[in-house]
Amino acid sequence: MIEFKIRDFLYPRRLIYWRWLLSRSQYYSRERLQTLQWRLFSKMLDHCFENVPHYRELFRKHGLDRADFSGLDDLSKIPILSKDYLLEHHDEFKADNFTEFHPKAIHTSGTTGSPLTVYWDSDSNVVEFTSIWRHFSWLGYRLGEPFLDIRSVILDAAEGYKWNYKCRGLEFSSDIIDESNIRRYADLLRKYRVKLWRGHPAAISAFCHILAEAGIEDVKPKYVFTASEAVLDHQRKSIEDWTGVPVCDNYGLKEHNVLITQCPQGGYHVAMEYGIVEIVKDDGTPAGPGEEGRIVATGLHNKAFPLLRYDTMDYATRSDAYCPCGRTLPLVENLTGRIDDRVLTADGRWVSGLHFAFFLPKGIRRAQLLQKEELGLDVYLVPNREFAEDTAKLLTADLKKKLGDAMEIRIHMVEEVPYRSCGKFKFVINQMDKKPPK
Numbered sequence: 001m002i003e004f005k006i007r008d009f010l011y012p013r014r015l016i017y018w019r020w021l022l023s024r025s026q027y028y029s030r031e032r033l034q035t036l037q038w039r040l041f042s043k044m045l046d047h048c049f050e051n052v053p054h055y056r057e058l059f060r061k062h063g064l065d066r067a068d069f070s071g072l073d074d075l076s077k078i079p080i081l082s083k084d085y086l087l088e089h090h091d092e093f094k095a096d097n098f099t100e101f102h103p104k105a106i107h108t109s110g111t112t113g114s115p116l117t118v119y120w121d122s123d124s125n126v127v128e129f130t131s132i133w134r135h136f137s138w139l140g141y142r143l144g145e146p147f148l149d150i151r152s153v154i155l156d157a158a159e160g161y162k163w164n165y166k167c168r169g170l171e172f173s174s175d176i177i178d179e180s181n182i183r184r185y186a187d188l189l190r191k192y193r194v195k196l197w198r199g200h201p202a203a204i205s206a207f208c209h210i211l212a213e214a215g216i217e218d219v220k221p222k223y224v225f226t227a228s229e230a231v232l233d234h235q236r237k238s239i240e241d242w243t244g245v246p247v248c249d250n251y252g253l254k255e256h257n258v259l260i261t262q263c264p265q266g267g268y269h270v271a272m273e274y275g276i277v278e279i280v281k282d283d284g285t286p287a288g289p290g291e292e293g294r295i296v297a298t299g300l301h302n303k304a305f306p307l308l309r310y311d312t313m314d315y316a317t318r319s320d321a322y323c324p325c326g327r328t329l330p331l332v333e334n335l336t337g338r339i340d341d342r343v344l345t346a347d348g349r350w351v352s353g354l355h356f357a358f359f360l361p362k363g364i365r366r367a368q369l370l371q372k373e374e375l376g377l378d379v380y381l382v383p384n385r386e387f388a389e390d391t392a393k394l395l396t397a398d399l400k401k402k403l404g405d406a407m408e409i410r411i412h413m414v415e416e417v418p419y420r421s422c423g424k425f426k427f428v429i430n431q432m433d434k435k436p437p438k
């Protein structure tokens, strides 16, 4: 959930500056946007040459001096960074002056099923916050309007919801909302006068469906933003049909080095001020217009833990078109990396977003979940050196919390996860005949 942190208030000048800049730069010419990117990237390069052990060593090994970088095109001199390499050499990416940037540790598994700890520093938090604020503004949202965050999560709240008065945010778990309690949740939306909904697309479309079935019409949101998972066509249609407003999707990583936000006209805009996005084909060459490739991301703000040319393992198609909305931020199409299947729980619900289960146990390099029958789940784990005896136990307990005690969890220790198709990785695979309702 986005919220104001006390620390953000300590940087009001930066907040005001970035809010002001982002409101203007979305209409800059491409050349001016590239000039801005180069200014930010230059500073990041200076920092990496001076303060970041991994990059000092990498540049030395490749015989690269700072003078070898004189424009954005020189970015390609840096080798692409894989998540596996980052996991193996994690601490070398921390800057020598790491603590000066007030980093906060964040645990993630993203869409690749590999747990990773990254760090958010104060600068990247300010740019993250103001960028999301800009995205919300595209539909007319004003800061301070109450919002709902709805996901498939385990909420640590006896009441079945959370209200965060600091950011005026209400939090629901779609796992526990059904026709028996929907009126209570509708009352909460009325009580807190919620205008904006954000969350997992599967959670939002299920919520719309239950409200529609119950005939509750007066709690419809003015704005809908989806995040964390690819929004499927049927989900988008059912949400838009019921709410009457466009769904604006958001693609970002916990690594804080790429942000792509969808405007009400449907364009997926790359936030060039946030990070450099390259679309790279599997042979390592840049994709041309209309060609698909992996998203390779270079963060422009996180100095505590910089990641340059980071392979997100997510796919998109490059576009050279301009969006009818008038914003000049470049477009990508067909964001396909985040499409996972779903798992049928012991009590008959379809759930996704299981990544949280891998936050806690250390010692897992990669994981994949396979469901072949209703009450069984095969979990393939690639361990790393930190794997301990209780890792599998912790994981099983977490998964049972989500999927029900009756679900049989079978853990398999493997050298590599078994299922890949066309090089694309899916964290969740469902091979049952029974499929989620459309």
Ligand SMILES: [Zn+2]
Pocket (backbone or CB within 6 Å): 263, 264, 265, 266, 267, 269, 323, 324, 325, 326, 327
């Ligand atoms: Zn647009």
